[in-house]
Amino acid sequence: MKKMILFLTLVVTVVAFTYCSHSKKATSSTNSTNTTTTTVAKVSYTNNIVPMIMNNCVPCHVPSKGGNKKAYDNYPNVKADIDEMIRRIELNPGDRGFMPFKHAKLSDSAINVFKQFKADGIVEN
Numbered sequence: 001m002k003k004m005i006l007f008l009t010l011v012v013t014v015v016a017f018t019y020c021s022h023s024k025k026a027t028s029s030t031n032s033t034n035t036t037t038t039t040v041a042k043v044s045y046t047n048n049i050v051p052m053i054m055n056n057c058v059p060c061h062v063p064s065k066g067g068n069k070k071a072y073d074n075y076p077n078v079k080a081d082i083d084e085m086i087r088r089i090e091l092n093p094g095d096r097g098f099m100p101f102k103h104a105k106l107s108d109s110a111i112n113v114f115k116q117f118k119a120d121g122i123v124e125n
Contacts, residue, residue, distance in 0.1 A: 056110075
């Protein structure tokens with residue numbers, strides 16, 4: 001009898017865990033051909049990079065705020081310099097070329113926004 005209860009408990013446990021999943025799934029939608037697609041918003045200059053520049057690169061890289069360094073309040077300059085920007089924000093304070101010069105080192109998540117911006121194709125809007 002004990003063997004039967006143990007066996008049934010094992011079977012129920014296996015069946016229950018078969019339908020469990022620990023991975024997170026992206027939000028998906030179904031189109032008219034019944035194919036599932038996933039929509040992920042790309043990091044853009046206007047929506048993601050401008051706020052970070054205004055919070056961390058002012059006044060040096062924003063001429064309207066009194067900056068005298070290369071302006072990063074415009075898309076063409078950021079697009080041209082994205083590799084150098086990423087290189088410099090990844091440096092540690094005290095390293096030559098560290099940015100943002102007058103602020104604390106950006107968090108890893110903030111640095112990853114710049115990296116994702118580049119990976120997404122340097123989208124403007």
